[in-house]
Every structure is written in structure tokens, then in C-alpha cells.
Amino acid sequence: MKVRKRMHILKRFILSLVVILLTACASTKDLYKDPKMDFGSIYTVAIMPFSNLSKEQVAADRVRDVFMTTLLAQGDVYVLPQGEVARGIAMVGIMNPLAPSKDEMIKFGGVVKVDAVITGVIREYGEVRSGSASANVISLSLQMTEVQTGKVVLSLSSTHGGIGFTDRLFGGGGEPMNVITEKTVKDAVNKIFK
């Protein structure tokens, strides 16, 4: 009887341990890629103006520029110049270029002759404070829409910076904004071509 009870406790313990270990293995998913999409067929992309949810006024423009250069530097796709994107937006008459509708994207793709359109949101950009510690942070999310069907084929987010252990311990303000912008954008581009 005693042995049976002990075995029962042991079983419970092992089960809890397995549950804990499985939880530790879980990862936060910040990338969606349409498994049916052939990303090799995307040759030219247009980057729409990014939506800015941060306090910094030029954050969206800044990150869009860096993203455009980094994406071009990757060498796999050609990125339409921003002036050409603006011309396309005006020609199609997109009401809200930050979040165009499916039909607008399809029409836009036909006018400027691109294979995909990238929209983005800057969720956070600038300095964050917690008590006496401060550091720079950037968080952005991107979506790629294929213009023939108007379907979202890729969605990702990337965050860098923020107050870490060393910032709390020693201060210093974290990494410069330019450095973490570069890191975040490179991370996002790497995720696209992963």
C-alpha cells in the first residue's frame, strides 16, 4: 500500500517535471510565412510609408529608409524608390497608405509593377525609463502582401534594446538609437529571407 502511494507521488512528480520542461521549450513566434508561397518569385517590392505609434515624429521615415537600404543590400529583391511609391499611391488614390485595403494593393501593384507590397508599424521607438534606469528601444512589425491575390504572405515583428540587467546595474542609457535601429532592421530582413 505504502509502495503504491509512493509510486503515485513519483508519477505526479515526473509528470509535473515534463510539463515544466515542455513549457521551457516553447518559443514566442514572431514570424509567419505562408507555406504555399514561393518567395523566390518576388523580384520587386514596394515599401509603403510605415505607421508610427511612437512619440518620435520621424521614426517611421527613419526606419523605412534604413529598411529600404538593408533590403536592397541583401541583393535578392529590388526595392522601388520612395518617390515612385508616392506616385503610385497618388495614381491609385489610396486613402490610407499606412494600411491600404486588399483591392488598393492589387491595383497599386499593377500600376507600379511590383510583386509584393510591404507595410509596417513602428510600435516603439526612443527612450524608455524604469525607475532611474533608461535605455533606447525599437519595436517594429512588418507585413508582406502579394499583389496578385492581395494575400498576406509574411508577417513578422522584431524588437531590440530596452532596459536590461546591466542598464539597471550600471546605468549608461543602453545602446545608441542608430545601432539598435540597424540591428532591428537587419533582424527583420534576415527573417524575410530565412
Add this chain to the structure above:
Amino acid sequence: MALVIACVICGTACSTLTRPAIEAAPGGGNKLRFAVLPMVNMSGQRAPLKEMRQSLMRGLVAEGRVIFDDEDMERFMVRHRMRYMGGIDIVTAQALRKEAGVDAVLITTLEQYADTRPPAIALTARLVATGDMPIILWMETVGMSGEDVPGLLGLGLINDIARLQVKAFARLTGSLAKFLAGGTGAESGRSDRRFKPKTFYSSSFIRPGRKYTIAVAPFLNRSERNDADDFLALHVISQLTKVGIFEVIDPGAVREKLLFFRFVMQEGLSIRQADLIHNSLQADFILTGKVMEYQDVGGTPQVEFNVLVFERKNKKIVWTSWSANKGDDGVFFFDRGWIRTAAAIASKMTQAVVRDMAARGAIQDGQLPEEKSSPRGPWQLDRVD
């Protein structure tokens, strides 16, 4: 009839080929007759512009240069209703050559003038050839602060703006004299690693030994500093003239075309607009960009910008880069290497961009540029709007 047509064709060809840059050989620089345009003040501060211009002209006369008479220049400006002094358009360049017999025009821009302790001054001067196409022959930018070289116990500090001004003008006139004495104005050497672009894309677009014509379209200004777009464009132009590959068309001529075509560039140049500028100015490339940050007053100076180059042949981007730096980047001990003016940082950053562009854009032996650099897909086709 055939003879007449042939003459007309030849005449047209000659008018495009006889570039003033070719006519005005650097060796014959001492015989050049040039006009000095009134200084343009973009510093946002009051500055003794007339005195500065007179001082510059005195310096040039003392070196034996032939300067177009000031009163005659004023009469010419009234006759041609010249209001814009920041550049020279094609019509004015032709009139200056034909009517006034002026070979080149010296255009000076004041970027920063801080009569404080320590003072700071930043100037840009360029010599533009008159004639059929206003090509920049020589250009120099100078950015100085009174505490650039503090020296031992602060003995090297300059607290008087007049002294700094003399020093800045001496550097400008010295560089001009060197060019007129037979120099090419080209500079070589390695750019400071600290100021290299953070991210860039380059395709192979420069054939070795060939010279290209480039037009610099206005930059977009997203910074809080007024006229930062103009400063940065001037810094880029200055570096383009020094790299020895490009013949740079004066921004005044580009401005004239933009006004003529009534372009509104809220987000930058579109391909159609770039095409029109390419064709009207016979430029091989158009360079444009965006200034995100240009902080030259208070605190550590900071500059951030991106540059974009369009190619005429393929109607595509051949270079794009993003640069961001602060005056204290890479400074660890005793403020050594600290740069105190935004103009000096911008100069170093643009130098790094242009030199990188010239080096990485060069077509290597055996490289097929079309295959290497062309984007895939429909972009290769001529677009019909």
C-alpha cells in the same frame, strides 16, 4: 540641304560636347576671369556677408586673379533679373560667358556663423564654369570651431570669430589657388572608418577610366534644422568633385529644371521625374537623398542622412546608403578626435559615402554589369506610364 542638316547636327553635337570643364583647362586657371556672386547666408544668424565677400575678393585680387567688376556684376544681375544666388542656371551661365566674358563664377554659402565663445564657422565655396552647361570645376567646404585644436593648457583656443574667419578663408583661397595652379581638385586616400555608411547597397555602375555627368537633386529635409537639405547636398557635391570620376552639374541648373517641370517632391524623385531630369541635363546619374538629423547648435553635433543614386541607362537605383554619426563617435580618451561642428562631420560622412560609392561601384575586370547589377523582373523593361 544635306549639308545644312549635317551642319546643324554637327553644331548640336558640338554645343553638347564643348563642355566648359574641357574648355577651361586647369593649367590655364590663372587666366580665368571670374565673377564672385553675393554670399548666401544659410546659417540662420546675422553675419557680415558684405564684409566677408569683400575680404574674399581682396584675397583673390591679391593673388593676381582677374575678377569681374562688382558694379558690372550688379548691372548684369539687374538686367537678367538674377535673384537666386545659391546656384547658376544654364541661361545665366550662357549669358555670363557671352555678354560679360566671364569664364567661371564663384558661389559661396555660409552654413554656420556662431559669434560665441568658442566661435564656429562653416563655409562652402565652388567655382562653376559658365557656357553651355554649368559644370562645377572646384569645390571646397570648411567647418571650424574655436576649440578644434585646444592644445596644451588651452593655448590653441580661438575665441575671436574674426580670427577663425581669416583662417577659414585662407583655407578656401589656398585650395582654390592650388586648383588654379594646375591641380585637378581630386583627392585620394582612405576615408575615416568611423564615418562610413552604416548600411549600403551598390551595383557595379562605374567603368574604369570613364567620366560621368551627375546631377544632384534637392535632398528632403526631415530634420529640425532649416536648410539642412541644402548643406548636405553641397557637402555631397563637394566630395563628388574631388573623387575624379564625376562632372557635377551645378545645383542651380537642376533647380531651374525642377521649376520648369513644376516638380513637387514630397517623398523623393519618381522614376518619371528622374528620367526628365536625366534627359534635359544629359546627366548619367542623379543623386538625391534625405536628411533625418542635422544638429549643429548646442550639444554634440549629429548628422544622419541617406543617399540614393539613379542611373539613366537602366532607370534604377544603383547606390543607396544610410549614414548616421555623432561628433564624439569613436572618441575614448581626452576628447581626441572629437568633431565640434556638424559641417565637419557631414564633410567626413559624405566623403566616406562618395569614396565608397566610387570604389564599390567600379566594374571589375571581366564583370558583366548588366547581369550583375540589373534587378530581375519587369523593372528591366522600359516603363510606359
